[in-house]
Amino acid sequence: MRDVLTKDEINAYHRDGFVIIRNCYDLESEIMPIQWAIGELIALIRKQYGYENMKQSSYENFDHQFIDLIAKDRSLGGVIYDAIKQIPAFVSLVCSIGHQKLYTQLVNTDLVGIAGGGYGIRIDNPNEEQFKTDWHQEYPAQLRSLDGAVFWSPLVPVTKEMGPVNICVGSHLEGMVPVHTVDPDNPNKSGAYALILSDRENRISRYKQISPLMNPCDLLIMNFLTLHASGQNMGKRARWSMQSRLFNFREKTGLNHGWSGSYAAGKDFSKIHPELIVDRK
Ligand SMILES: O=C(O)CCC(=O)C(=O)O
Ligand SMILES: [Fe+2]
Numbered sequence: 001m002r003d004v005l006t007k008d009e010i011n012a013y014h015r016d017g018f019v020i021i022r023n024c025y026d027l028e029s030e031i032m033p034i035q036w037a038i039g040e041l042i043a044l045i046r047k048q049y050g051y052e053n054m055k056q057s058s059y060e061n062f063d064h065q066f067i068d069l070i071a072k073d074r075s076l077g078g079v080i081y082d083a084i085k086q087i088p089a090f091v092s093l094v095c096s097i098g099h100q101k102l103y104t105q106l107v108n109t110d111l112v113g114i115a116g117g118g119y120g121i122r123i124d125n126p127n128e129e130q131f132k133t134d135w136h137q138e139y140p141a142q143l144r145s146l147d148g149a150v151f152w153s154p155l156v157p158v159t160k161e162m163g164p165v166n167i168c169v170g171s172h173l174e175g176m177v178p179v180h181t182v183d184p185d186n187p188n189k190s191g192a193y194a195l196i197l198s199d200r201e202n203r204i205s206r207y208k209q210i211s212p213l214m215n216p217c218d219l220l221i222m223n224f225l226t227l228h229a230s231g232q233n234m235g236k237r238a239r240w241s242m243q244s245r246l247f248n249f250r251e252k253t254g255l256n257h258g259w260s261g262s263y264a265a266g267k268d269f270s271k272i273h274p275e276l277i278v279d280r281k
Pocket of ligand 2: 133136137138150228
């Protein structure tokens with residue numbers, strides 16, 4: 001991977017709250033092994049449950065049997081989701097020196113953490129609502145440190161129709177935004193998925209929004225305070241994307257709460273930052 005940033009890229013991160021590094025990863029050595037393993041796991045699960053299998057035709061079409069699989073049994077999509085974050089080629093990227101080098105060019109620290117439980121591969125299926133994220137900052141969902149960063153990279157070309165991630169340009173400068181802990185429009189959402197920004201519409205409307213179209217090997221690095229949201233996948237293919245998060249052990253707020261994780265780590269965000277909860281009971 002390319003692990004040296006230009007001055008312009010570093011400036012963009014500080015100005016906009018994110019930066020996109022085009023063609024950052026090496027396709028053959030870093031991305032294809034992940035695509036291949038996902039394709040094999042889909043085939044293995046199909047075989048396990050008695051569904052017919054067609055051979056993988058190419059790496060970029062690694063998911064060609066997935067939409068059909070979840071149409072037969074949606075719960076097997078969950079099995080695949082839980083399995084693929086354990087693919088060594090993916091975990092190698094999560095732990096890579098390259099990611100740490102990128103992060104330390106953006107955040108001035110010599111002591112980097114990898115957010116425990118903060119990495120995985122999203123599968124945003126067409127026309128599903130439950131796992132879509134509303135407008136949010138990463139910090140309440142992950143904690144660890146205020147100046148953490150999300151590393152986001154797609155495994156399929158993301159078209160407009162597939163609902164690219166929406167980002168409010170420059171919104172990291174707001175600092176920590178208070179949240180409601182219940183989403184009245186989506187009572188089935190829980191944990192971090194249920195958090196709703198206070199004064200959401202107003203807040204969002206103050207910023208220019210962008211929804212970058214990205215390809216495999218492109219990498220988005222985003223500040224933990226930047227406002228962003230999932231787009232709606234109205235396409236026919238699932239939107240597969242990798243996430244991992246790095247943080248700074250030396251940052252004061254994180255150090256004060258002992259680098260606590262949030263919901264995914266079994267912690268209650270509202271107990272760690274009660275001052276950020278608007279609907280306190
Ligand atoms: O991919 C998405 O839809 C949302 C991603 C996101 O919120 C994140 O990676 O932090
Ligand atoms: Fe996020």
